[in-house]
Amino acid sequence: MLAILYVSHGSRVAEGVRQANHFLKQCMDQINVPIQQICYLELVRPDIQEGISRCIKHGADCVIVQPILLLSAGHDKRDIPDEIEKARAVYPNVRFIYGRPFGVDDSIIDILVERIHEKHSGSVQNDSILIVGRGSSDLETPRAFSRICAMLAKRGISPVSVCYMAAAKPLLKEGLELAVEQGPGKVYIVPYLLFSGILMRTIRKSIETSVNRFSFVLCKPLGYHPSLIHLLRKRIRESIDYDRLSAQS
Template sequence: MTTWNLMNLQRHLLICNGATCMGAGAEDVTQQIRDEIRKNKLDDIIHTSRTRCNGRCRDKCVVIDYPKGTWYSVQDEKVARSIVHEQVPEEQIIYSIEQGKRKRNSHRIKGIDKYRKYTGKKNKAVLFVGHGSRLEAGNVEVRNFVSQMLPSIDSSLIVETCFLEFASPNIEDGIQACIEQGAKEVHVIPIILLHAGHSKLHIPAEIEEAKELFPEIRFTYGQTIGIHPEVFEILKTRLIDINFDIHAKHPETAILLIGRGSSDAEAISDFYKISNILNNQLDVLAVESAFIGIAEPTVEQGIENCLKHGAKKVVMLPYFLFTGILMERMGRMKESFSKKYPQLEITLAQYFGYHPKLQTVLLERLQQAMNGKSTGMKDLENFRKYVEEYGYEHHH
């Protein structure tokens, strides 16, 4: 390990490299600050260290300047570099102690009291985690779906909804909302179709950080939607919606099940299993699999595979949870393929979506988490082992 000469040291900058800050660009902030120090030949005066979570996730990315005792919220390169010269705009200062006097921006400093007394009547919470969409309509679908589930959820539970990315609140804010309402137990339930990077790494990272910050709080983690009988009922409902008779024979029709795609082998394997099971439940020429990104076959390759089976009709069946950019792309693809393959009758079905039957799955996942029978707890254990062996930096 390096041992720096600290004889001329005057300042020590602690740069948060916790999961939330890393997801918000802390690696860039770290490099920008260090570059500014080098450019100004201040290496012997200013020392920098990466830290784990500093407990101010809402202010990501966080940098702490000692011995001045100033906490900064850094959202862009200009602010990052200005820290080196101590010329940071006041609105980016979270908290500061100067000359023995505490200075604070009252609207910025408020957060969770580590030693607060829980007085609420509800002390257990369920936190549903949606993926999040760049299109707000997709995020509204998540919130509405959770609202529709409320009558089926134990009224003694605090219920909150958050998102992995692209929308607010994020997971740390969701956890904070639960704790601020008095939760001593937080059951985190992912609203995610397949078990891949988000459910194996990103959500566990947030939970593990929360456990360090709040050791007195019990956290459990539910499993993803995965392969469940209701999944196939929902898919068949989407076919019925386009007047497809699921009980009839369709010797000239192929179903093309289209997923988002993943680099995770387990997720891809599960997707193929879903295609195969659906194929066994329908009397069609074939059920083929395709992916809109990352994995193959691509959607066009999937169309061509249907043609190889001798299909004269193809139903594009998107396996997406929410509306958004991908569904817009599906519409354009359908029009393009119809022109390119005029011999095919191509129909685009509605996406999987937040069908009422999905409530059954998520309520089951919640019950498993609360009873300590969720496979999600194994995911937390696997994540800890992964971090020990490889480390972890969260980049969306």
Template sequence: MATWNLTQMQRHLLICNGATCMGAGAEEVTQQIRDEIRAHHLDEQIHTSRTRCNGRCKDKCVVIEYPKGTWYSVQQEETARAIVHESVAEESIIYAMEHGERQRGETRIKGIDKYRKRKGPKKKAVLFVGHGSRLEAGNEEVRQFIEQTKEQIDPSLLVETCFLEFASPNIEDGIQLCIEKGADEVHVIPIILLHAGHSKLHIPAEIEEAKGLFPDIRFTYGQTIGIHDEVLDILKTRLAEVGFDVNQKHEETAILFIGRGSSDVDAKADFYTIREKLWEQVNVPILECAFIGVTTPTVQEGMERCIELGAKKIIMLPYFLFTGILMERMNRMAEQFKVDYPQTSIDIAGYFGYHPKLRTVLLERMNQALDGTSTGMQDLENFRRYVEKYGYEHTH
């Protein structure tokens, strides 16, 4: 082991080489910093050391500078090189010393206290998980829906919202936020219509990972909305809003029931089961299924099928919770269908949105998780068996 002469050292950079940071590119960050030091002949003034985990894995890759006491989150090469010149953008600073006090960047999570007190009553947290959308309006609808639902939730419960993808916070951040606020139990409730890959694999993977990080926290898992009588009432409400009377016979009307689409055979079977249950409650000769992606029949094929069967009026009925890119695409499809099939009356009904019966179902799923009767716990067990048999690379 070399012994360096550090008498001229002015700054010491500690570069995290823990497992999480290494997986996020810490080796490249290390080389970029050292290359920049050499290129500017600063070897004697700036010393670098690799370290093990520094306890800020969410901010990967982490670099600490002493004697300033600044912690950096390095996710781009320009940030790594800027550290050498003390010109790092504020958004990449985790902690900075100001007037002798350590200040956390506004965009940085607080993190978990290393030695949390365990005295006193336990706090329970309910973490609702939305899918997330590239369209921010859809994410905001989820947040507002949960805000409205809070009015019917015991105020002693912590309630947070997170997303699978496309929006913040993600599930990992959501769990950490619950624990930061003192939760000893976290009940994860998916805001997802059908039981498929997201609810079978992706969310359980996040929960299992959290169990490893926080072994003293109790986690439970709720079930998806699934097949539920209240869902049928929501669909009938949306049909009524476009002038469809469920108590009347509609001999020349077809309903085109449109789902997101999934490669999961169980999810597709459940979708067709819901269609059958709905057909029993609406007096139409034609109720066709279609999917906007992943599987068939497509929406175009479903529309053509309705027309072939003789429908003079077609109602497109979305099986979607909130707005999003796919919902906007469906609206554009409806406008194009009106142009392509001028002899047919075409309407599009609304998605679930803020329907009060959606809150009823979600609260039921929450209470099942809280009282231990949710089938979601079996999903966690099924996921563990799946990993044992096939392995699992969690990239969602």
């Protein structure tokens, strides 16, 4: 029997966990798979091993492990695969399929454009966009944001720059300063985040304490947008199709 285990990030902010669970339950209602469970990478229970155990107790012999992550970095490449390998050792008769994160996709770009237009209804010719990512030491992260900037430029939105909350440069404070130097217009800041938790508070504080604070307009984060439900369903269909092809070969 097939199961899907959704691996959410986890947060110290209860509202962030609530938002994630609400989003995932909406998605679960639209996916015809008999066993579906939610677990967390950190800070919240159940963890991944507990989530896998629950799937198997409900009768699963094949588990799609689906990360609820925007981009591929350390959690996607190391942490979750390590947990899957641990589970394979405990449950040798269970198949595990590892799904893809949301990744760089046109639907994500649609959400970014929507977030910008919520605050800016006219042309952005004299203004600029600053995307704020979580940050990672993984080299795929800046490459992903380069693709995002290029896709936004094709939609007529430029200039677009990127900064990070941690682990990559430029960091937030420097990113704000560099964005102001690009021109006399406003800087529209788009947090590349799924929920408005601690990182959003940090962004707000950095804006409020900046000498250029009146130049900044803070947009909403990506959030658990309805378009992400469709993208998540797409990722799950990819995993199911992969399983079917593997069974036939």
